Amino acid sequence: MHKEGKVVPLVAAIDRGGRAPLPCLPVLLLQVRDKAALQLRQGLQDLFDNADDTLFEMADKAFDRGDQNLYFEAMRDLRLKRKSIERGFLDTFYDTFARIGQADLLAPLVDPVSSRTKGQIERAAAVEGMVARVLSRDGIALQQLGLRLQVLLDRPVFEQYNPLGPAALCDYFLDAGRSLGVGLRVKLVLLKLFERYVLRDADVIYGEANQLLAAAGVLPELQPAPRRRAEDRRMPARRGPVQLGQEVDADAAGQAFFASLQTLLAPLRGQFAPRLQAVAAAQPISSADLLRLLSHLQRYAPASHEADDFDLGQQLEQLLLRVSVRSGTRRRLSVADEDMINLVGLLFAFIHNDDNLPASLRALIAHLHIPLLKVALLDKGLFSRSSHPARRLLNEIAGAAIGWECGGEGLRDSLHLRVQRIVQRLLNDFAEDASLFTELLEDFLAFNQDERRRNELLEQRTRDAEEGRARALQARQQVQQVLNQRLRGRVLPQVVVQMLVQAWSQVLLLAWLKQSEASQAWQDALQAMDTLLASITPTHEPQALLQQVPGLLKALRDGLASVALDSQATREFFLQLEQLHLRACAGAAQQPGGESQPSSDVLVAEEIVLAIAEEPACAPLRIDDGQAGALRQAQRLRIGTWVEVFDEGEPLRCKLVARIAASDRLVFANRTGMKVREWSSTSLAKALQRNEVRVLDDGLLFERALEAVLDGLRT
Structure with missing residues (x-):
């Protein structure tokens, strides 16, 4: 050892x-x-x-x-x-x-x-x-x-x-x-x-x-x-094996729904396995035998890269010919079974072409064609009951995976692997037992709940960060405004201007962010700044100035300490402030060029822009009359809406996670909750108009597919 x-x-x-x-x-x-x-x-x-x-x-x-x-x-x-x-x-x-x-x-x-x-x-x-x-x-x-x-x-x-x-x-x-x-x-x-x-x-x-x-x-x-x-x-007692076929008689609504569709499906008959269906003397194969043939095909389902080469009609026709040869009697599909095969085929054709779904997901769902066809043959309630486990499983997988990106390299994550396992399990194990779909649905719901909770927490962090960023930007703009109101256009000592712009602006920012514009802390910080500016102005009433100085110095020291200004810099500022106060007390008698002369005065001619200030990420744009509809669409997007972006090489899928009203910013994050894009309502409207961005339909997949198939059959 x-x-x-x-x-x-x-x-x-x-x-x-x-x-x-x-x-x-x-x-x-x-x-x-x-x-x-x-x-x-x-x-x-x-x-x-x-x-x-x-x-x-x-x-x-x-x-x-x-x-x-x-x-x-x-x-x-x-x-x-x-x-x-x-x-x-x-x-x-x-x-x-x-x-x-x-x-x-x-x-x-x-x-x-x-x-x-x-x-x-x-x-x-x-x-x-x-x-x-x-x-x-x-x-x-x-x-x-x-x-x-x-x-x-x-x-x-x-x-x-x-x-x-x-x-x-x-x-x-x-x-x-x-x-x-x-x-x-x-x-x-x-x-x-x-x-x-x-x-x-x-x-x-x-x-x-x-x-x-x-x-x-x-x-x-x-x-x-x-x-x-x-x-x-x-653990609660396991339900005994429930055969899907046992529910057929109980679901009269499903039977009636399918019967109403058979008239619409009639023009499609004869296209599936045409060599056999055209022979009038051929005997229809029983549904049980058809299920066995489908189970045989299901076990030999092709790999994902070969899926496009797999033609269900061709494969089933070959098996029926083999059965006909062995039995000595020509066999064909019954009318009802052929209609069902055509209906499920149309559903999967829609799913295959539905670009709301990531391409990787469509490739995986294509493998569920035979299992879902077997479910439909056994239980027509699949079309009438939204709570059917097979239908719900398909919808839950599509809903959870809508944020997958189209690139194939980044798909080896837990969700992709989980869906792969579900598909493989159905291909390997599903015969006629509904409990397998129920079991897989329960497992996937539990897994997806954990994934959703994880993503929601990360999205909340992104939201909090963006709201904090917007609030900080608003505070900085407010501080810049009060500084410009008090300093711009005036001749003031350079040391005072530097302290106010570099240090006292941080005191004002802290007060605004922590306690808002209406707070006493904000008012006190403004008052201290106004008192400081008044105290360095030459005056003929030195006694009044001397009464203000102790309170002013305490307010300045407390404010600068709250933003952790370097002690050496603080000491130097107060030494120079003392000289300024002496000059103010001396008034016009102060001798220029003397030893007590403080740092030179400067004219604040340009607008003050704080070094930490940020421009809005989405500058306002003018909207054209033809883009009004796109603007309304952008403004009505709900939180959680998925979009696909085409402005780079690979399409990017992201979800609206925050709407910052103060700065008109829409923040989008990927499936893991990481921020990847932001637009203003106007810039997003322009991107929608130019087809650089499109809104994805994240409605229930089975319902969308069935509705599209019915519309197509009726027209």
């Missing part, structure tokens, strides 16, 4: 030179170990696959920004150290298994309860609860495993020294996770996930180990423990 580079906690407390060599384990025991390791590795992978979503959900629910950052940092740390934790867990497991049955040499070195911190006590309590739940559920199987290990090793194996015991498994995980720089709350969350994804399968580990040892003749007389899991007991 390789142990190079392995770090074992407290290893310094053990005399390495005095350690006895590891005993050779029986081959049977090695098989038990390796089977358990495979199961544990899979459980750890499930844990880390779901940890991101769990921590993200907790960040979503956190009210404090500090707590949100805590969970986001934990997500990042967990991603970086995932592999090392998995490796450390399994290394410790293998190392402990090599010493199976030996006393734990590290046990005397564990800190007593009295010396534990509050966090350690909480963590220990959580572990004890987890261990107790496993023992109450799978204690019998664990005891039987312990007895078999004793017989195999010919020495006692106490429960606390069993390397597969729940306490030992928790210790491995805590040991491996010591390098994680996360707080107690996150550690408790990870322990809960460890229980959910690793300890929940303890009965499988114990059952397989017992079965392996019993088959090899180790205490075969022990009665197998019942293998029940807590999750199985909590």
Whole structure:
């Protein structure tokens, strides 16, 4: 066993030179170990696959920004150290298994309860609860495993020294996770996930180990423990297999709807499998036989890059010819089945050409043609019930994936992979059982809810940032306005002008942003600026000036401290201000060119523009009369509307996430919530008019397709 580079906690407390060599384990025991390791590795992978979503959900629910950052940092740390934790867990497991049955040499070195911190006590309590739940559920199987290990090793194996015991498994995980720089709350969350994804399968580990040892003749007389899991007991009873065909009679509306369409579908008859349908003497094949033929074609559905070469009519015609040859009787499709095949074909033709859907999604949905056709043949309620699981699954997939970009390189994300798995599962497993669609729909809804919550949180951050940006811009423009009103066109000391523009503008910004224009803080900051300007004007009433100076100096010091102005710069300003006040008191008698002469005066001739000020991202544009309709469309866009942008090489799909009324800005983000575009209402109207942007129809896919097919048939 390789142990190079392995770090074992407290290893310094053990005399390495005095350690006895590891005993050779029986081959049977090695098989038990390796089977358990495979199961544990899979459980750890499930844990880390779901940890991101769990921590993200907790960040979503956190009210404090500090707590949100805590969970986001934990997500990042967990991603970086995932592999090392998995490796450390399994290394410790293998190392402990090599010493199976030996006393734990590290046990005397564990800190007593009295010396534990509050966090350690909480963590220990959580572990004890987890261990107790496993023992109450799978204690019998664990005891039987312990007895078999004793017989195999010919020495006692106490429960606390069993390397597969729940306490030992928790210790491995805590040991491996010591390098994680996360707080107690996150550690408790990870322990809960460890229980959910690793300890929940303890009965499988114990059952397989017992079965392996019993088959090899180790205490075969022990009665197998019942293998029940807590999750199985909590889970509602599975519905028995429901055949879609059982619902056909119950859904009279679906039958009536299809019957009303058959007249419209009549002109299409004979186009599908024409060589067979044209033979009047041919006997119609039963619907059950047709379903079997479709299932055969479904199992051999082509790969995505070959989908365009797959002609369902051609393939089905060849199978019918083969059936005719084998049976000695010409066979064809019944009229009702042919009409249904034509109707579903029209639906998928619409979907194939619907450019509201990303091209990658259309390619995936094309593979569902045969499964959806089989559903329609079995249950015509597909067309009359919006709640039909197959119909809802198609709509949910299309709705969730509308933001996919058309480029093929960036599609290996969790949503794309999930849809691929759903399609593959239907192609492999769907025969005639409706529960598969229901199961896949429930799984996808749960997955999509997590995705939506994650994206909504990121979109909210984008919204908050843009609203903050607009508010900051408004504040800066207001500060620029009051500075220009008081300074522009006047001759003032340069040091005062520099302080007001560079430092006091920040005081004004802070007051406006924190407490608004109507606040006392804003009024006090303006008053201090006005008093400062009045105090440096030469006066013949020095006594009045001397009365104002103490309050003025205090207001200036407090304001400059609030924006953390450099202390040296503050000191120099007040020294020069003192000279200015002396000059003001001296009035016209102040001698020019004297030693007390402060910095030179300057004429503020140009408009003051703060260095941090921003121009509006979307400058106002004039709208032409012909663009009035496009302007109304831009102004009426609802939050959440998807658009496609064509101003660059690859089309870009983005969603309206914020409408900033103060600056007339529409902010768009991609599917992950990252801002990618912004327009004013006018500039967006011009882009819509020039077809550089188009609004996507994100309505329910099945409903849109059915409505378009019906309109086409009627015309």
